[in-house]
Amino acid sequence: MNVHEYQAKQIFKEYGVPTPRGIVATTPEEAVEAAKELGGNIWVVKAQIHAGGRGLGGGVKLAKSLDEVKQLASEIIGMTLVTHQTGPEGKLVQKVYIEEGADIKDELYLGIVLDRAKEMPVIMASTEGGMEIEKVAEETPEKIIKVAVDPTIGFQGFHGRELVFGLGITDKDEQKKFISFAQKLFAIYMDKDVELIEINPLIKTGSGDFLALDGKMGFDDSALYRHPEIEAMRDISEEDPDEREASQYGLSYVALDGEIGCMVNGAGLAMGTMDAINYMGGTPANFLDVGGKANAETVAKGFEIILKNPKVKAIFVNIFGGIVRCDRIANGILEATKMVDVHVPVIVRLDGTNAPEAAEILKNAKIDNVIAAEDLADGAAKAVKAAKGEL
């Protein structure tokens, strides 16, 4: 689960990570009130969406008067912001964050993620703040300092020293401030079951203070049950409604741009099914894992979600029954055809536990557009043909 910049900064503040002062607003009037409350004569109006690259997309603007705050806020709220992370369809901006202006001397980068090879968190820092960090990693990897922290000992002084010497911070007072900054950020990472925390840019001000000018955070979904305060920050409007609906039924769904809807049990086989369709010259319309708890209701729901996509010309149901019994899936398919208007051909391949019973159920049902497949290759081939109208 991801949160907005203003929410990440709330968490930063709780832990004493220095950030500029700011207030969130949902209307231009609120934006002006926020600017008045913050005081000063320069403000930044920042679009709040779950995607990076907001500045380049025109979602972050500087205002030098209250009138300008109002004007910029009215432009940004309600705009569809397109960045390299939103996809071409962009995202609707519903909130802006009004922040006091900052005196930027240097722009740095600081992030913490899980290092999957080392199996511990790694702090990443760079002097190349404000740039896309993936680009820095690709072009000048030597400019990213990586410090892995064994969680059983936690953030120690030496971790901090590796960071400041790596970044070339020589002033002792600044070193102390930066180390304290990184240490607090690490505490957030561990306490809140964070998956990714990124500050880009982290700025050094003219007076040698470090401030989190941006804040991006993602959390481990499996650990949200023990963080109700984070769960409360969920912004449903930022999530794909179909993916969300699917997850409420225990299904894992990701929309793609192709023509063949897929319903599969198991994430690996679901990806493999997409690959098999691609290999046969077709295009998958989605990833859908019905999981280990599939029953008639969830399968029917799966059909409903797949069929919402008008591009779908055929559906390939590929089930290898281990925990999920094939007869259950077969009953789900039958029920689905009663609940939803399945107007496209459905290729069904059921193998594994109770496969013969499942075949019997489907055969006895005699539904025209349900076509049985023998195996994965046969199913993928038939689905591709069906999508082309050749079956």
Next chain:
Amino acid sequence: MSILVNKDTKVIVQGFTGKEGSFHAEQCINYGTNIVGGVTPNKGGQEHLGKPVFNTVKEAVDATDATVSMIFVPPAFVADAVMEAADAGIELAVIITEGAPVKDMMYAKMYATKKGMKTIGPNCPGIITAEECKIGIMPGMIFKKGNVGLISKSGTLTYEASNQVVKEGLGITTAVGIGGDPIIGLSYKQLLPMFEADPETEAIVMIGEIGGDLEIQAAAYIKENITKPVIAFIAGQTAPKGKRMGHAGAIVSGSAGTAKEKMEALEAAGVHVVVSPADIGKKVAEVLKK
């Protein structure tokens, strides 16, 4: 022969009396697995599925000499269960549970390593030595005995691959589902040498997916150390970047962890890489008949 487990392996079940634990423990017993008991706190002294129930893993190990534990406890209690098993001297913990917090597994695996306990999973189908010992949730009937070793991040792709291999008239020595979480126990790099050393295994199938770099590490290891033929499939060639595909670890971050880079690394290491998962069995047969 086989790797890690066989018909003599003594297995206990943590989360023995729960719904999932009961269902699958019974299936394992029916398969022939030597399940010697189980652990459910506050149910010690009872009998379940004809086997004794203990309050703690320590008691279970003392009474039964079990060396392997199959773990079915709910996600919030997985780390505790794994560490309890390690503390009690269990040699291998097979963690079936899906949805354990990553941080919990980070600590649990560190402690297991410190205690010398191997782990498989979490979020995996388990391990099966064909026609001898099934420790997990896979449908046992599709794993016929043979000479192919199998390592996979995905449960259902393991079944798919085994089914294809069996249809070719071949079979499986041991199949290990290593799981698709960001932090997992035994991986390709630790399992490959076990299959290399197993006299019955003549070929190894490895199934990977997008995310992380375990397959890349495996490629480097294979190039230097593995003489038996390896057949590989990487799932997620058509997966979009930045999207999590079901498994917590199956995500392409930036440009790292793509199927393409993994397939290229494996090919460069002399591995027989198939593009479609429907071709795994055929490729194994082709390689072994050469």
